[in-house]
Amino acid sequence: MAKPAARPAADGRVTTGTDGKDARRGAVMKQIGMLDLAGELAEVREPIRAGLDAVLDSRQFVLGPQVEELERRVSAFSRCRRGVGVSSGTDALLCALMAAGVGSGDEVITTPFTFFATAGCIRRLGARPVFVDIEEDTFNIDVSQIPAAITPRTRAIIPVHLFGQCADMDEICVVADHHDLVVIEDVAQAIGATYRGRRAGSLGAAGCLSFYPTKNLGGFGEGGMIITNDQAFADRCVLLRNHGQSGAYRHEYVGGNFRLDAFQAVVLLVKMDHLEAWNAARQANADRYTERLVDVPVRTPQVRDYNVSVYHQYSILCDRRDALREHLRGAGVGCGVYYPMPLHLQPCFADLGYTRGDFRRAERAADRILCLPVHPMLKAEDVDYVAECIAGFYRRR
Numbered sequence: 001m002a003k004p005a006a007r008p009a010a011d012g013r014v015t016t017g018t019d020g021k022d023a024r025r026g027a028v029m030k031q032i033g034m035l036d037l038a039g040e041l042a043e044v045r046e047p048i049r050a051g052l053d054a055v056l057d058s059r060q061f062v063l064g065p066q067v068e069e070l071e072r073r074v075s076a077f078s079r080c081r082r083g084v085g086v087s088s089g090t091d092a093l094l095c096a097l098m099a100a101g102v103g104s105g106d107e108v109i110t111t112p113f114t115f116f117a118t119a120g121c122i123r124r125l126g127a128r129p130v131f132v133d134i135e136e137d138t139f140n141i142d143v144s145q146i147p148a149a150i151t152p153r154t155r156a157i158i159p160v161h162l163f164g165q166c167a168d169m170d171e172i173c174v175v176a177d178h179h180d181l182v183v184i185e186d187v188a189q190a191i192g193a194t195y196r197g198r199r200a201g202s203l204g205a206a207g208c209l210s211f212y213p214t215k216n217l218g219g220f221g222e223g224g225m226i227i228t229n230d231q232a233f234a235d236r237c238v239l240l241r242n243h244g245q246s247g248a249y250r251h252e253y254v255g256g257n258f259r260l261d262a263f264q265a266v267v268l269l270v271k272m273d274h275l276e277a278w279n280a281a282r283q284a285n286a287d288r289y290t291e292r293l294v295d296v297p298v299r300t301p302q303v304r305d306y307n308v309s310v311y312h313q314y315s316i317l318c319d320r321r322d323a324l325r326e327h328l329r330g331a332g333v334g335c336g337v338y339y340p341m342p343l344h345l346q347p348c349f350a351d352l353g354y355t356r357g358d359f360r361r362a363e364r365a366a367d368r369i370l371c372l373p374v375h376p377m378l379k380a381e382d383v384d385y386v387a388e389c390i391a392g393f394y395r396r397r
């Protein structure tokens with residue numbers, strides 16, 4: 001799959017809880033992956049087959065009734081009035097920024113500690129990403145630093161609900177209202193999360209979801225959605241995802257081809273039936289890790305008391321991170337570093353003029369973070385095994 005190597009493989013070959021032969025030692029070793037797409041597939045294969053057949057019979061492969069139903073289901077789930085299905089989470093961000101009128105010379109405030117797409121989309125529109133450091137405990141944007149980053153050119157703020165936990169949206173919206181800025185939530189990792197009882201994606205002007213296969217609600221390919229309570233905003237997105245076309249070959253805007261496939265909608269509709277249970281399973285796994293790691297010298301995730309996280313990732317901060325990662329791999333445990341290089345240090349953003357030291361919390365997190373398997377197919381004994389491997393690493397050295 002043409003995705004950066006740093007992202008977890010989405011090929012379904014990863015397994016968990018199964019025992020594999022360790023050829024060198026001739027022993028049986030646990031294999032616990034970051035994902036278990038095969039396990040998910042076992043729960044959804046048959047209804048998906050039936051849905052795909054219906055699409056084949058209808059021969060409407062792009063947009064159509066399945067996409068419309070998905071838009072209704074996902075927007076209702078997220079307590080938004082509208083959903084606009086698009087071709088990826090990246091395109092959701094791009095389309096939402098276009099709908100907000102962001103363009104050349106504008107500035108958009110966001111976090112440097114996120115997946116590349118968040119800032120990449122800002123740049124692609126000729127606007128400038130303006131980074132603000134993160135909170136040390138939640139990894140989300142530090143709202144107290146936003147006002148100092150606002151200039152007359154600032155148009156929007158993109159808070160990212162990283163690893164499944166919402167940023168401090170009330171504070172962000174107060175600042176945004178005061179300066180007349182649009183707030184676009186990056187909800188790629190947080191479908192179903194709540195902030196003060198409200199759903200992620202319903203808190204700003206619009207939310208952008210990703211249905212990449214590794215996400216809490218993942219398709220069998222690329223997909224995304226813009227969710228919003230603003231009808232006019234949704235209407236603009238509907239046009240923008242189809243080259244800005246308002247009628248046959250009449251184009252109101254220069255948009256793009258951001259349309260969602262019917263096949264993906266079928267998969268996602270079936271998986272929607274499992275989303276709450278799968279999110280709850282992630283939360284149970286996370287709680288178990290936190291219990292098991294209580295006496296281990298790593299920092300477990302901190303969730304604010306007004307937030308419910310859906311644990312897209314269970315991220316610990318640890319000393320000797322790379323050695324721990326190797327130790328876990330040697331014990332058959334997959335883990336990931338999200339993200340190893342903050343965005344202000346990426347080569348493609350060199351012209352923005354940032355240097356190392358500008359966002360120290362993001363830089364420290366990049367050096368110390370490690371994400372453990374937390375997917376819904378994980379069993380309690382798998383969590384215990386991973387936690388014990390970590391405890392063993394720090395006991396021995």
Ligand SMILES: Cc1ncc(COP(=O)(O)O)c(C=O)c1O
Binds near residue numbers: 089091118189223
């Ligand atoms: C925070 C964040 N934003 C945006 C995206 C982009 O989504 P997609 O991969 O569907 O384009 C992702 C997905 O990796 C993400 O994690």
